Amino acid sequence: MLTEPIDRVIVEFPATAGYRGVGRLVLGGLSSRFELPVDRVDDLLLALESLITQELAADAVTMEATAAPEGLRARVGPFASSQVDDASVARVLRPLVDDVSEQGGPDGFWVELGVAAGRSAG
């Protein structure tokens, strides 16, 4: 369980296949602080994998993962276009995590994935 109110990890990694595992390992490591069933952790990582294969507005993926008592959030981007408006992406993301939101900015679109702490699988 978390001992601090908020833990935050920010990582930037190349947007190539060989580095996607870096993002998954970081987010997986942070998610292990929660008592989440392993299939929920895997769903979260699957959502991340689905996101970071989309077209970016930069050469690298930036992921800011925040662990708080209420749950885990991962802000990922910047994407060249809206991912939430892309039905094929949103359809994959929404069943995998508890919350999907997006913010557009001058540098591109940022997607935030949220997983609530203490909710059973499914």
Add this chain to the structure above:
Amino acid sequence: MATEPAFLRLLEAYRAGDESAREQIVEQFMPLVRKIASRYAGRGEPLEDLVQVGSIGLVLAIERFDVDRGVKFTTYAVPTIVGEIQRHFRDRAWAVHVPRRMKELSLKLARTIEAATADLGRAPTIAELAAETGLQNEEVVEALETYHAYSTRSLSQPLGLGDSDEGTVEDLFGVPEAGYDEVEDGVLLESGLAALDDRERAIIELRFFEGLTQSEIAARIGISQMHVSRLLRRSLAVMRGRLDGAATEQGL
């Protein structure tokens, strides 16, 4: 294989809305895909996986081919098919460099998850797995990641459900999936699903349409949760290739 005029007629029919025309094109050019895929056999990936990946390249080529450029379809399709197969190898290259200890840990972890799920009646947490295996939480996460990377299982390998799930990708092109017609992006979705075999489509349907968890899917079809996870990842990756091509064609 279709002559160029015959091919152009089929392509024109497909682009006018005749889905069966694309099925005919795919069927006629699958020997080409197999021939190309066979050149890459013996490099650690099952031939049927390579054929499946190559078929994605074929479909992309059909979607993107510009008749006004004045080149033969095969001239355009071959590099597209080769490119998909080569990308497949690039994406999976790091899998062969996983340390032996981590491979062993990942396999041990897979067995532990199965046993713990049976004992607990739910999927175990990372902390529970760490306690059970004597690993740190981060090592468990790393071993899980390794498990997904370290895979030589064929996409076409049966899951023990009987003969009904042993169709090949060629068999599946054009098989209608009426249940998805109602969704607004049904055309794109079908394009992606058409690249999957029966069991992969079943798992995608159970997870994303019926809302079953990975563990529930595992229990229903009699495989491990980690195997479900692996098949989900691979299915989504295959679908992404198809969706990208179809979306580009539709200007989405």
